[in-house]
Amino acid sequence: xxxxxxxxxxxxxxxxxxxxxxxxxxxxxxxxxxxxxxxxxxxxxxxxxxxxxxxxxxxxxxxxxxxxxxxxxxxxxxxxxxxxxxxxxxxxxxxxxxxxxxxxxxxxxxxxx
Amino acid sequence: xxxxxxxxxxxxxxxxxxxxxxxxxxxxxxxxxxxxxxxxxxxxxxxxxxxxxxxxxxxxxxxxxxxxxxxxxxxxxxxxxxxxxxxxxxxxxxxxxxxxxxxxxxxxxxxxx
Numbered sequence: 001x002x003x004x005x006x007x008x009x010x011x012x013x014x015x016x017x018x019x020x021x022x023x024x025x026x027x028x029x030x031x032x033x034x035x036x037x038x039x040x041x042x043x044x045x046x047x048x049x050x051x052x053x054x055x056x057x058x059x060x061x062x063x064x065x066x067x068x069x070x071x072x073x074x075x076x077x078x079x080x081x082x083x084x085x086x087x088x089x090x091x092x093x094x095x096x097x098x099x100x101x102x103x104x105x106x107x108x109x110x111x112x113x
Numbered sequence: 114x115x116x117x118x119x120x121x122x123x124x125x126x127x128x129x130x131x132x133x134x135x136x137x138x139x140x141x142x143x144x145x146x147x148x149x150x151x152x153x154x155x156x157x158x159x160x161x162x163x164x165x166x167x168x169x170x171x172x173x174x175x176x177x178x179x180x181x182x183x184x185x186x187x188x189x190x191x192x193x194x195x196x197x198x199x200x201x202x203x204x205x206x207x208x209x210x211x212x213x214x215x216x217x218x219x220x221x222x223x224x225x226x
């Protein structure tokens with residue numbers, strides 16, 4: 001398996017623009033997680049899905065952030081409108097059902113100017 | 114809320130040394146604990162997963178221990194190599210919600226040739 005796939009790997013955008021990050025989990029994994037990593041706050045869980053259903057979005061910082069999982073092989077994290085403080089590395093991770101290991105994607109480095 | 118602390122924040126050692134990285138957590142009601150490695154600009158790679166009922170796990174030159182009652186875990190790296198240079202993160206999963214991970218801020222390791 002190719003592992004968790006994220007795109008784009010790097011995104012530079014201007015403040016106010018819409019940003020969409022994409023994730024393809026490992027085939028057969030039932031849970032998908034979106035994280036944000038910054039120097040100041042470390043790794044933070046934003047939202048996770050079980051069987052394509054959002055379970056806990058309490059980590060989503062503001063209404064400008066939204067996430068969807070239309071099917072078992074694809075998820076998006078959207079920021080609209082983007083702000084400079086959204087600059088971070090965004091990771092997607094997936095896991096088989098249960099409490100096994102999480103597998104992380106390579107991340108998307110977002111820079112909002 | 115679970116707080117995870119990693120000490121030291123950075124560590125520089127000569128090649129060949131044995132070393133210990135520390136992780137502490139405030140709530141002992143955990144489901145499991147996982148150690149990750151993160152290379153610069155890359156995602157997280159799982160190293161070891163210790164279930165709450167286990168005391169340690171080993172993989173090659175790596176050994177992770179867990180003392181749940183005292184809220185501590187250590188990652189022991191034997192005969193360190195320059196290729197071990199990376200940031201090491203620990204993450205705990207609470208017993209009442211094993212979909213959530215609480216991450217430490219990491220220990221940045223530099224192994225000098």
